[in-house]
Amino acid sequence: MKAYVFPGQGAQFTGMGKDLYDSSAQAKAYFDQANEILGFDIAKIMFEGSAEELKETKVTQPAVFIHSVVSALVQDSFHPDMVAGHSLGEFSALVANKTLGFEDALKLVSQRALAMQRACEMNPSTMAAILGLDDHIVEEICATVNGVVAANYNCPSQLVISGTNEGIAIACEKMKEAGAKRALPLPVGGAFHSPLMEPAREELAAAIEATNFSNPICPVYQNFDAQAHSDVAEIKKNLILQLTAPVRWTQSVQQMVADGALDFIECGPGKVLQGLVKKIHKEAEVSSL
Structure with a gap:
Protein backbone atom coordinates (compact mmCIF):
# COMPACT_ATOMS: atom_id res chain seq x y z
CA MET A 1 0.00 0.00 0.00
CA LYS A 2 1.13 3.54 -0.77
CA ALA A 3 1.22 6.12 2.01
CA TYR A 4 1.64 9.74 0.99
CA VAL A 5 3.10 11.99 3.68
CA PHE A 6 3.25 15.80 3.85
CA PRO A 7 5.83 17.94 5.70
CA GLY A 8 5.28 20.78 8.13
CA GLN A 9 6.76 24.18 8.85
CA GLY A 10 10.55 24.39 8.49
CA ALA A 11 10.79 22.56 5.15
CA GLN A 12 10.64 25.78 3.10
CA PHE A 13 13.49 26.95 0.84
CA THR A 14 13.99 29.71 -1.74
CA SER A 24 2.76 22.39 -15.55
CA ALA A 25 -0.19 24.57 -16.59
CA GLN A 26 -2.23 22.92 -13.84
CA ALA A 27 0.39 23.82 -11.24
CA LYS A 28 0.56 27.41 -12.53
CA ALA A 29 -3.22 27.68 -12.14
CA TYR A 30 -2.96 26.58 -8.47
CA PHE A 31 -0.21 29.13 -7.75
CA ASP A 32 -2.21 31.91 -9.42
CA GLN A 33 -5.28 30.90 -7.41
CA ALA A 34 -3.23 30.94 -4.20
CA ASN A 35 -2.02 34.50 -4.90
CA GLU A 36 -5.65 35.56 -5.33
CA ILE A 37 -6.88 33.81 -2.16
CA LEU A 38 -4.10 35.21 0.03
CA GLY A 39 -4.13 38.70 -1.47
CA PHE A 40 -0.38 38.88 -2.11
CA ASP A 41 2.10 37.27 -4.52
CA ILE A 42 3.18 34.26 -2.47
CA ALA A 43 4.49 32.52 -5.61
CA LYS A 44 7.05 35.32 -6.12
CA ILE A 45 8.23 35.01 -2.49
CA MET A 46 8.47 31.20 -2.81
CA PHE A 47 10.48 31.46 -6.04
CA GLU A 48 12.67 34.49 -5.28
CA GLY A 49 12.27 35.46 -1.62
CA SER A 50 15.06 35.41 0.94
CA ALA A 51 15.16 32.91 3.80
CA GLU A 52 14.00 35.74 6.08
CA GLU A 53 10.97 36.50 3.90
CA LEU A 54 10.07 32.82 3.72
CA LYS A 55 10.18 32.64 7.53
CA GLU A 56 7.42 35.24 7.90
CA THR A 57 4.41 33.67 9.58
CA LYS A 58 1.91 34.65 6.88
CA VAL A 59 4.22 33.08 4.26
CA THR A 60 5.77 29.95 5.75
CA GLN A 61 2.76 27.75 6.40
CA PRO A 62 0.87 28.61 3.18
CA ALA A 63 4.09 28.19 1.15
CA VAL A 64 4.80 24.68 2.45
CA PHE A 65 1.13 23.78 2.03
CA ILE A 66 0.96 25.05 -1.58
CA HIS A 67 4.16 23.27 -2.63
CA SER A 68 3.06 20.01 -0.97
CA VAL A 69 -0.47 19.94 -2.35
CA VAL A 70 0.41 21.03 -5.89
CA SER A 71 3.25 18.50 -6.16
CA ALA A 72 0.70 15.76 -5.38
CA LEU A 73 -2.31 16.97 -7.37
CA VAL A 74 -0.46 17.45 -10.68
CA GLN A 75 0.64 13.78 -10.73
CA ASP A 76 -1.54 11.54 -12.91
CA SER A 77 -0.31 8.58 -10.87
CA PHE A 78 -1.49 10.06 -7.54
CA HIS A 79 -3.74 7.39 -6.00
CA PRO A 80 -3.18 7.30 -2.23
CA ASP A 81 -4.16 4.32 -0.08
CA MET A 82 -3.56 6.39 3.04
CA VAL A 83 -2.25 9.87 3.89
CA ALA A 84 -0.70 11.69 6.85
CA GLY A 85 0.90 15.06 7.46
CA HIS A 86 3.26 16.40 10.12
CA SER A 87 1.52 19.26 11.96
CA LEU A 88 0.70 21.80 9.19
CA GLY A 89 1.10 18.87 6.75
CA GLU A 90 -2.17 17.41 7.99
CA PHE A 91 -4.01 20.12 6.03
CA SER A 92 -2.10 19.13 2.87
CA ALA A 93 -3.01 15.48 3.52
CA LEU A 94 -6.70 16.41 3.79
CA VAL A 95 -6.63 18.03 0.35
CA ALA A 96 -4.82 14.99 -1.05
CA ASN A 97 -7.57 12.64 0.17
CA LYS A 98 -10.30 15.07 -0.96
CA THR A 99 -11.64 15.89 2.51
CA LEU A 100 -10.91 19.58 1.85
CA GLY A 101 -10.84 21.62 -1.33
CA PHE A 102 -7.66 23.56 -2.19
CA GLU A 103 -9.21 27.00 -1.59
CA ASP A 104 -10.86 26.13 1.72
CA ALA A 105 -7.72 24.43 3.04
CA LEU A 106 -5.45 27.33 2.04
CA LYS A 107 -7.74 29.79 3.83
CA LEU A 108 -7.62 27.61 6.96
CA VAL A 109 -3.82 27.31 6.76
CA SER A 110 -3.49 31.09 6.47
CA GLN A 111 -5.86 31.64 9.42
CA ARG A 112 -3.98 29.00 11.43
CA ALA A 113 -0.63 30.70 10.80
CA LEU A 114 -1.91 34.11 11.88
CA ALA A 115 -3.74 32.69 14.92
CA MET A 116 -0.55 30.89 16.03
CA GLN A 117 1.42 34.13 15.59
CA ARG A 118 -1.04 35.99 17.82
CA ALA A 119 -0.85 33.22 20.44
CA CYS A 120 2.95 33.45 20.38
CA GLU A 121 2.79 37.20 20.98
CA MET A 122 0.46 36.68 23.95
CA ASN A 123 2.68 34.02 25.55
CA PRO A 124 6.42 34.33 24.83
CA SER A 125 7.53 30.71 24.56
CA THR A 126 9.70 28.30 22.59
CA MET A 127 10.58 24.68 21.73
CA ALA A 128 13.66 22.44 22.00
CA ALA A 129 14.76 19.21 20.30
CA ILE A 130 15.83 16.41 22.65
CA LEU A 131 18.03 13.75 21.05
CA GLY A 132 19.15 10.43 22.47
CA LEU A 133 16.66 9.90 25.31
CA ASP A 134 13.77 7.43 25.49
CA ASP A 135 10.37 9.07 25.11
CA HIS A 136 9.24 8.07 28.59
CA ILE A 137 12.28 9.74 30.22
CA VAL A 138 11.57 12.97 28.31
CA GLU A 139 7.93 12.79 29.40
CA GLU A 140 8.93 12.22 33.04
CA ILE A 141 11.26 15.23 33.01
CA CYS A 142 8.62 17.44 31.34
CA ALA A 143 6.21 16.49 34.13
CA THR A 144 8.64 17.99 36.69
CA VAL A 145 8.92 21.37 34.93
CA ASN A 146 5.99 23.76 35.05
CA GLY A 147 4.68 24.75 31.62
CA VAL A 148 6.68 22.22 29.55
CA VAL A 149 5.21 19.34 27.52
CA ALA A 150 6.24 16.83 24.85
CA ALA A 151 5.21 18.37 21.51
CA ASN A 152 6.54 16.33 18.56
CA TYR A 153 7.24 12.58 18.66
CA ASN A 154 9.37 12.68 15.50
CA CYS A 155 11.09 9.28 15.66
CA PRO A 156 12.59 7.06 18.39
CA SER A 157 15.03 9.11 20.50
CA GLN A 158 14.03 12.39 18.83
CA LEU A 159 11.37 14.33 20.68
CA VAL A 160 10.62 18.06 20.60
CA ILE A 161 9.41 19.76 23.78
CA SER A 162 7.35 22.96 24.05
CA GLY A 163 6.83 25.52 26.80
CA THR A 164 7.68 28.84 28.40
CA ASN A 165 11.16 30.23 27.72
CA GLU A 166 12.16 29.71 31.36
CA GLY A 167 10.66 26.21 31.49
CA ILE A 168 12.45 25.09 28.32
CA ALA A 169 15.81 26.34 29.66
CA ILE A 170 15.32 24.36 32.89
CA ALA A 171 14.08 21.26 31.03
CA CYS A 172 17.08 21.31 28.65
CA GLU A 173 19.50 21.24 31.60
CA LYS A 174 17.59 18.34 33.17
CA MET A 175 17.58 16.44 29.85
CA LYS A 176 21.38 16.80 29.56
CA GLU A 177 21.82 15.60 33.14
CA ALA A 178 19.66 12.56 32.27
CA GLY A 179 22.01 11.68 29.38
CA ALA A 180 20.52 13.40 26.32
CA LYS A 181 22.99 13.65 23.41
CA ARG A 182 21.57 17.07 22.54
CA ALA A 183 19.03 19.42 24.11
CA LEU A 184 18.80 22.10 21.48
CA PRO A 185 16.53 25.19 21.66
CA LEU A 186 14.85 25.72 18.26
CA PRO A 187 14.55 29.02 16.36
CA VAL A 188 10.75 29.13 16.51
CA GLY A 189 8.34 31.84 17.55
CA GLY A 190 6.45 29.94 20.22
CA ALA A 191 5.40 26.76 22.01
CA PHE A 192 3.54 24.99 19.22
CA HIS A 193 1.50 21.88 20.07
CA SER A 194 1.20 22.85 23.73
CA PRO A 195 -1.54 24.33 25.94
CA LEU A 196 -0.01 27.77 25.26
CA MET A 197 -1.62 27.57 21.80
CA GLU A 198 -5.13 27.56 23.32
CA PRO A 199 -6.06 31.04 21.98
CA ALA A 200 -5.13 29.87 18.46
CA ARG A 201 -7.08 26.64 18.90
CA GLU A 202 -10.25 28.55 19.78
CA GLU A 203 -9.81 30.82 16.74
CA LEU A 204 -9.11 27.92 14.38
CA ALA A 205 -12.00 25.86 15.77
CA ALA A 206 -14.51 28.48 14.63
CA ALA A 207 -12.97 28.58 11.14
CA ILE A 208 -12.90 24.77 10.82
CA GLU A 209 -16.52 24.44 11.94
CA ALA A 210 -17.54 26.96 9.26
CA THR A 211 -15.68 25.08 6.48
CA ASN A 212 -17.13 22.39 4.24
CA PHE A 213 -15.52 18.95 4.73
CA SER A 214 -16.26 16.02 2.36
CA ASN A 215 -15.96 12.26 2.77
CA PRO A 216 -12.34 11.27 2.07
CA ILE A 217 -11.24 8.83 -0.66
CA CYS A 218 -8.82 7.16 1.80
CA PRO A 219 -8.05 7.37 5.53
CA VAL A 220 -5.94 10.11 7.09
CA TYR A 221 -3.71 9.17 10.03
CA GLN A 222 -4.05 12.14 12.33
CA ASN A 223 -1.45 13.71 14.60
CA PHE A 224 -3.76 13.81 17.61
CA ASP A 225 -4.17 10.05 18.12
CA ALA A 226 -2.06 8.41 15.34
CA GLN A 227 -5.13 6.50 14.14
CA ALA A 228 -6.79 6.18 10.72
CA HIS A 229 -9.86 8.38 10.27
CA SER A 230 -12.46 8.61 7.52
CA ASP A 231 -15.35 10.10 9.53
CA VAL A 232 -15.67 13.83 8.83
CA ALA A 233 -16.78 14.76 12.36
CA GLU A 234 -13.78 12.94 13.88
CA ILE A 235 -11.38 14.47 11.36
CA LYS A 236 -12.62 17.98 12.23
CA LYS A 237 -12.39 17.36 15.97
CA ASN A 238 -8.84 15.98 15.75
CA LEU A 239 -7.71 18.82 13.49
CA ILE A 240 -8.85 21.33 16.12
CA LEU A 241 -7.26 19.40 19.01
CA GLN A 242 -3.98 19.13 17.08
CA LEU A 243 -2.88 22.70 17.90
CA THR A 244 -2.60 22.13 21.65
CA ALA A 245 -1.68 18.41 21.59
CA PRO A 246 1.53 16.63 20.58
CA VAL A 247 2.26 15.49 17.02
CA ARG A 248 2.40 11.70 17.30
CA TRP A 249 4.44 11.12 14.14
CA THR A 250 6.32 8.05 15.37
CA GLN A 251 3.08 6.37 16.37
CA SER A 252 1.34 7.41 13.12
CA VAL A 253 4.01 5.79 10.94
CA GLN A 254 4.00 2.66 13.12
CA GLN A 255 0.22 2.42 12.71
CA MET A 256 0.42 2.94 8.94
CA VAL A 257 2.99 0.14 8.69
CA ALA A 258 0.78 -2.11 10.85
CA ASP A 259 -2.11 -1.35 8.47
CA GLY A 260 -0.09 -2.38 5.40
CA ALA A 261 1.91 0.65 4.25
CA LEU A 262 5.02 -0.43 2.32
CA ASP A 263 5.89 2.67 0.29
CA PHE A 264 6.07 6.13 1.88
CA ILE A 265 6.10 8.98 -0.64
CA GLU A 266 6.87 12.48 0.62
CA CYS A 267 5.06 15.32 -1.15
CA GLY A 268 6.47 18.80 -0.70
CA PRO A 269 9.72 20.59 0.06
CA GLY A 270 12.65 18.74 1.62
CA LYS A 271 13.19 15.15 2.67
CA VAL A 272 12.76 15.36 6.45
CA LEU A 273 9.86 12.90 6.65
CA GLN A 274 11.67 10.28 4.57
CA GLY A 275 14.49 10.32 7.11
CA LEU A 276 12.08 10.04 10.04
CA VAL A 277 10.13 7.18 8.41
CA LYS A 278 13.37 5.22 7.89
CA LYS A 279 14.31 5.71 11.56
CA ILE A 280 10.86 4.54 12.66
CA HIS A 281 10.69 1.55 10.28
CA LYS A 282 13.98 0.55 8.64
CA GLU A 283 12.29 -1.72 6.05
CA ALA A 284 10.07 1.05 4.68
CA GLU A 285 10.58 2.16 1.08
CA VAL A 286 10.82 5.96 0.95
CA SER A 287 10.81 8.39 -1.97
CA SER A 288 9.57 11.84 -2.95
CA LEU A 289 7.45 13.18 -5.79
Missing part, protein backbone atom coordinates in the same frame (compact mmCIF):
# COMPACT_ATOMS: atom_id res chain seq x y z
CA GLY A 15 12.94 28.52 -5.19
CA MET A 16 10.39 26.03 -3.86
CA GLY A 17 7.75 25.13 -6.45
CA LYS A 18 9.37 27.02 -9.36
CA ASP A 19 9.96 23.80 -11.32
CA LEU A 20 6.28 22.85 -10.91
CA TYR A 21 5.11 26.31 -11.96
CA ASP A 22 7.29 26.30 -15.07
CA SER A 23 6.50 22.76 -16.20
Whole structure:
Protein backbone atom coordinates (compact mmCIF):
# COMPACT_ATOMS: atom_id res chain seq x y z
CA MET A 1 0.00 0.00 0.00
CA LYS A 2 1.13 3.54 -0.77
CA ALA A 3 1.22 6.12 2.01
CA TYR A 4 1.64 9.74 0.99
CA VAL A 5 3.10 11.99 3.68
CA PHE A 6 3.25 15.80 3.85
CA PRO A 7 5.83 17.94 5.70
CA GLY A 8 5.28 20.78 8.13
CA GLN A 9 6.76 24.18 8.85
CA GLY A 10 10.55 24.39 8.49
CA ALA A 11 10.79 22.56 5.15
CA GLN A 12 10.64 25.78 3.10
CA PHE A 13 13.49 26.95 0.84
CA THR A 14 13.99 29.71 -1.74
CA GLY A 15 12.94 28.52 -5.19
CA MET A 16 10.39 26.03 -3.86
CA GLY A 17 7.75 25.13 -6.45
CA LYS A 18 9.37 27.02 -9.36
CA ASP A 19 9.96 23.80 -11.32
CA LEU A 20 6.28 22.85 -10.91
CA TYR A 21 5.11 26.31 -11.96
CA ASP A 22 7.29 26.30 -15.07
CA SER A 23 6.50 22.76 -16.20
CA SER A 24 2.76 22.39 -15.55
CA ALA A 25 -0.19 24.57 -16.59
CA GLN A 26 -2.23 22.92 -13.84
CA ALA A 27 0.39 23.82 -11.24
CA LYS A 28 0.56 27.41 -12.53
CA ALA A 29 -3.22 27.68 -12.14
CA TYR A 30 -2.96 26.58 -8.47
CA PHE A 31 -0.21 29.13 -7.75
CA ASP A 32 -2.21 31.91 -9.42
CA GLN A 33 -5.28 30.90 -7.41
CA ALA A 34 -3.23 30.94 -4.20
CA ASN A 35 -2.02 34.50 -4.90
CA GLU A 36 -5.65 35.56 -5.33
CA ILE A 37 -6.88 33.81 -2.16
CA LEU A 38 -4.10 35.21 0.03
CA GLY A 39 -4.13 38.70 -1.47
CA PHE A 40 -0.38 38.88 -2.11
CA ASP A 41 2.10 37.27 -4.52
CA ILE A 42 3.18 34.26 -2.47
CA ALA A 43 4.49 32.52 -5.61
CA LYS A 44 7.05 35.32 -6.12
CA ILE A 45 8.23 35.01 -2.49
CA MET A 46 8.47 31.20 -2.81
CA PHE A 47 10.48 31.46 -6.04
CA GLU A 48 12.67 34.49 -5.28
CA GLY A 49 12.27 35.46 -1.62
CA SER A 50 15.06 35.41 0.94
CA ALA A 51 15.16 32.91 3.80
CA GLU A 52 14.00 35.74 6.08
CA GLU A 53 10.97 36.50 3.90
CA LEU A 54 10.07 32.82 3.72
CA LYS A 55 10.18 32.64 7.53
CA GLU A 56 7.42 35.24 7.90
CA THR A 57 4.41 33.67 9.58
CA LYS A 58 1.91 34.65 6.88
CA VAL A 59 4.22 33.08 4.26
CA THR A 60 5.77 29.95 5.75
CA GLN A 61 2.76 27.75 6.40
CA PRO A 62 0.87 28.61 3.18
CA ALA A 63 4.09 28.19 1.15
CA VAL A 64 4.80 24.68 2.45
CA PHE A 65 1.13 23.78 2.03
CA ILE A 66 0.96 25.05 -1.58
CA HIS A 67 4.16 23.27 -2.63
CA SER A 68 3.06 20.01 -0.97
CA VAL A 69 -0.47 19.94 -2.35
CA VAL A 70 0.41 21.03 -5.89
CA SER A 71 3.25 18.50 -6.16
CA ALA A 72 0.70 15.76 -5.38
CA LEU A 73 -2.31 16.97 -7.37
CA VAL A 74 -0.46 17.45 -10.68
CA GLN A 75 0.64 13.78 -10.73
CA ASP A 76 -1.54 11.54 -12.91
CA SER A 77 -0.31 8.58 -10.87
CA PHE A 78 -1.49 10.06 -7.54
CA HIS A 79 -3.74 7.39 -6.00
CA PRO A 80 -3.18 7.30 -2.23
CA ASP A 81 -4.16 4.32 -0.08
CA MET A 82 -3.56 6.39 3.04
CA VAL A 83 -2.25 9.87 3.89
CA ALA A 84 -0.70 11.69 6.85
CA GLY A 85 0.90 15.06 7.46
CA HIS A 86 3.26 16.40 10.12
CA SER A 87 1.52 19.26 11.96
CA LEU A 88 0.70 21.80 9.19
CA GLY A 89 1.10 18.87 6.75
CA GLU A 90 -2.17 17.41 7.99
CA PHE A 91 -4.01 20.12 6.03
CA SER A 92 -2.10 19.13 2.87
CA ALA A 93 -3.01 15.48 3.52
CA LEU A 94 -6.70 16.41 3.79
CA VAL A 95 -6.63 18.03 0.35
CA ALA A 96 -4.82 14.99 -1.05
CA ASN A 97 -7.57 12.64 0.17
CA LYS A 98 -10.30 15.07 -0.96
CA THR A 99 -11.64 15.89 2.51
CA LEU A 100 -10.91 19.58 1.85
CA GLY A 101 -10.84 21.62 -1.33
CA PHE A 102 -7.66 23.56 -2.19
CA GLU A 103 -9.21 27.00 -1.59
CA ASP A 104 -10.86 26.13 1.72
CA ALA A 105 -7.72 24.43 3.04
CA LEU A 106 -5.45 27.33 2.04
CA LYS A 107 -7.74 29.79 3.83
CA LEU A 108 -7.62 27.61 6.96
CA VAL A 109 -3.82 27.31 6.76
CA SER A 110 -3.49 31.09 6.47
CA GLN A 111 -5.86 31.64 9.42
CA ARG A 112 -3.98 29.00 11.43
CA ALA A 113 -0.63 30.70 10.80
CA LEU A 114 -1.91 34.11 11.88
CA ALA A 115 -3.74 32.69 14.92
CA MET A 116 -0.55 30.89 16.03
CA GLN A 117 1.42 34.13 15.59
CA ARG A 118 -1.04 35.99 17.82
CA ALA A 119 -0.85 33.22 20.44
CA CYS A 120 2.95 33.45 20.38
CA GLU A 121 2.79 37.20 20.98
CA MET A 122 0.46 36.68 23.95
CA ASN A 123 2.68 34.02 25.55
CA PRO A 124 6.42 34.33 24.83
CA SER A 125 7.53 30.71 24.56
CA THR A 126 9.70 28.30 22.59
CA MET A 127 10.58 24.68 21.73
CA ALA A 128 13.66 22.44 22.00
CA ALA A 129 14.76 19.21 20.30
CA ILE A 130 15.83 16.41 22.65
CA LEU A 131 18.03 13.75 21.05
CA GLY A 132 19.15 10.43 22.47
CA LEU A 133 16.66 9.90 25.31
CA ASP A 134 13.77 7.43 25.49
CA ASP A 135 10.37 9.07 25.11
CA HIS A 136 9.24 8.07 28.59
CA ILE A 137 12.28 9.74 30.22
CA VAL A 138 11.57 12.97 28.31
CA GLU A 139 7.93 12.79 29.40
CA GLU A 140 8.93 12.22 33.04
CA ILE A 141 11.26 15.23 33.01
CA CYS A 142 8.62 17.44 31.34
CA ALA A 143 6.21 16.49 34.13
CA THR A 144 8.64 17.99 36.69
CA VAL A 145 8.92 21.37 34.93
CA ASN A 146 5.99 23.76 35.05
CA GLY A 147 4.68 24.75 31.62
CA VAL A 148 6.68 22.22 29.55
CA VAL A 149 5.21 19.34 27.52
CA ALA A 150 6.24 16.83 24.85
CA ALA A 151 5.21 18.37 21.51
CA ASN A 152 6.54 16.33 18.56
CA TYR A 153 7.24 12.58 18.66
CA ASN A 154 9.37 12.68 15.50
CA CYS A 155 11.09 9.28 15.66
CA PRO A 156 12.59 7.06 18.39
CA SER A 157 15.03 9.11 20.50
CA GLN A 158 14.03 12.39 18.83
CA LEU A 159 11.37 14.33 20.68
CA VAL A 160 10.62 18.06 20.60
CA ILE A 161 9.41 19.76 23.78
CA SER A 162 7.35 22.96 24.05
CA GLY A 163 6.83 25.52 26.80
CA THR A 164 7.68 28.84 28.40
CA ASN A 165 11.16 30.23 27.72
CA GLU A 166 12.16 29.71 31.36
CA GLY A 167 10.66 26.21 31.49
CA ILE A 168 12.45 25.09 28.32
CA ALA A 169 15.81 26.34 29.66
CA ILE A 170 15.32 24.36 32.89
CA ALA A 171 14.08 21.26 31.03
CA CYS A 172 17.08 21.31 28.65
CA GLU A 173 19.50 21.24 31.60
CA LYS A 174 17.59 18.34 33.17
CA MET A 175 17.58 16.44 29.85
CA LYS A 176 21.38 16.80 29.56
CA GLU A 177 21.82 15.60 33.14
CA ALA A 178 19.66 12.56 32.27
CA GLY A 179 22.01 11.68 29.38
CA ALA A 180 20.52 13.40 26.32
CA LYS A 181 22.99 13.65 23.41
CA ARG A 182 21.57 17.07 22.54
CA ALA A 183 19.03 19.42 24.11
CA LEU A 184 18.80 22.10 21.48
CA PRO A 185 16.53 25.19 21.66
CA LEU A 186 14.85 25.72 18.26
CA PRO A 187 14.55 29.02 16.36
CA VAL A 188 10.75 29.13 16.51
CA GLY A 189 8.34 31.84 17.55
CA GLY A 190 6.45 29.94 20.22
CA ALA A 191 5.40 26.76 22.01
CA PHE A 192 3.54 24.99 19.22
CA HIS A 193 1.50 21.88 20.07
CA SER A 194 1.20 22.85 23.73
CA PRO A 195 -1.54 24.33 25.94
CA LEU A 196 -0.01 27.77 25.26
CA MET A 197 -1.62 27.57 21.80
CA GLU A 198 -5.13 27.56 23.32
CA PRO A 199 -6.06 31.04 21.98
CA ALA A 200 -5.13 29.87 18.46
CA ARG A 201 -7.08 26.64 18.90
CA GLU A 202 -10.25 28.55 19.78
CA GLU A 203 -9.81 30.82 16.74
CA LEU A 204 -9.11 27.92 14.38
CA ALA A 205 -12.00 25.86 15.77
CA ALA A 206 -14.51 28.48 14.63
CA ALA A 207 -12.97 28.58 11.14
CA ILE A 208 -12.90 24.77 10.82
CA GLU A 209 -16.52 24.44 11.94
CA ALA A 210 -17.54 26.96 9.26
CA THR A 211 -15.68 25.08 6.48
CA ASN A 212 -17.13 22.39 4.24
CA PHE A 213 -15.52 18.95 4.73
CA SER A 214 -16.26 16.02 2.36
CA ASN A 215 -15.96 12.26 2.77
CA PRO A 216 -12.34 11.27 2.07
CA ILE A 217 -11.24 8.83 -0.66
CA CYS A 218 -8.82 7.16 1.80
CA PRO A 219 -8.05 7.37 5.53
CA VAL A 220 -5.94 10.11 7.09
CA TYR A 221 -3.71 9.17 10.03
CA GLN A 222 -4.05 12.14 12.33
CA ASN A 223 -1.45 13.71 14.60
CA PHE A 224 -3.76 13.81 17.61
CA ASP A 225 -4.17 10.05 18.12
CA ALA A 226 -2.06 8.41 15.34
CA GLN A 227 -5.13 6.50 14.14
CA ALA A 228 -6.79 6.18 10.72
CA HIS A 229 -9.86 8.38 10.27
CA SER A 230 -12.46 8.61 7.52
CA ASP A 231 -15.35 10.10 9.53
CA VAL A 232 -15.67 13.83 8.83
CA ALA A 233 -16.78 14.76 12.36
CA GLU A 234 -13.78 12.94 13.88
CA ILE A 235 -11.38 14.47 11.36
CA LYS A 236 -12.62 17.98 12.23
CA LYS A 237 -12.39 17.36 15.97
CA ASN A 238 -8.84 15.98 15.75
CA LEU A 239 -7.71 18.82 13.49
CA ILE A 240 -8.85 21.33 16.12
CA LEU A 241 -7.26 19.40 19.01
CA GLN A 242 -3.98 19.13 17.08
CA LEU A 243 -2.88 22.70 17.90
CA THR A 244 -2.60 22.13 21.65
CA ALA A 245 -1.68 18.41 21.59
CA PRO A 246 1.53 16.63 20.58
CA VAL A 247 2.26 15.49 17.02
CA ARG A 248 2.40 11.70 17.30
CA TRP A 249 4.44 11.12 14.14
CA THR A 250 6.32 8.05 15.37
CA GLN A 251 3.08 6.37 16.37
CA SER A 252 1.34 7.41 13.12
CA VAL A 253 4.01 5.79 10.94
CA GLN A 254 4.00 2.66 13.12
CA GLN A 255 0.22 2.42 12.71
CA MET A 256 0.42 2.94 8.94
CA VAL A 257 2.99 0.14 8.69
CA ALA A 258 0.78 -2.11 10.85
CA ASP A 259 -2.11 -1.35 8.47
CA GLY A 260 -0.09 -2.38 5.40
CA ALA A 261 1.91 0.65 4.25
CA LEU A 262 5.02 -0.43 2.32
CA ASP A 263 5.89 2.67 0.29
CA PHE A 264 6.07 6.13 1.88
CA ILE A 265 6.10 8.98 -0.64
CA GLU A 266 6.87 12.48 0.62
CA CYS A 267 5.06 15.32 -1.15
CA GLY A 268 6.47 18.80 -0.70
CA PRO A 269 9.72 20.59 0.06
CA GLY A 270 12.65 18.74 1.62
CA LYS A 271 13.19 15.15 2.67
CA VAL A 272 12.76 15.36 6.45
CA LEU A 273 9.86 12.90 6.65
CA GLN A 274 11.67 10.28 4.57
CA GLY A 275 14.49 10.32 7.11
CA LEU A 276 12.08 10.04 10.04
CA VAL A 277 10.13 7.18 8.41
CA LYS A 278 13.37 5.22 7.89
CA LYS A 279 14.31 5.71 11.56
CA ILE A 280 10.86 4.54 12.66
CA HIS A 281 10.69 1.55 10.28
CA LYS A 282 13.98 0.55 8.64
CA GLU A 283 12.29 -1.72 6.05
CA ALA A 284 10.07 1.05 4.68
CA GLU A 285 10.58 2.16 1.08
CA VAL A 286 10.82 5.96 0.95
CA SER A 287 10.81 8.39 -1.97
CA SER A 288 9.57 11.84 -2.95
CA LEU A 289 7.45 13.18 -5.79
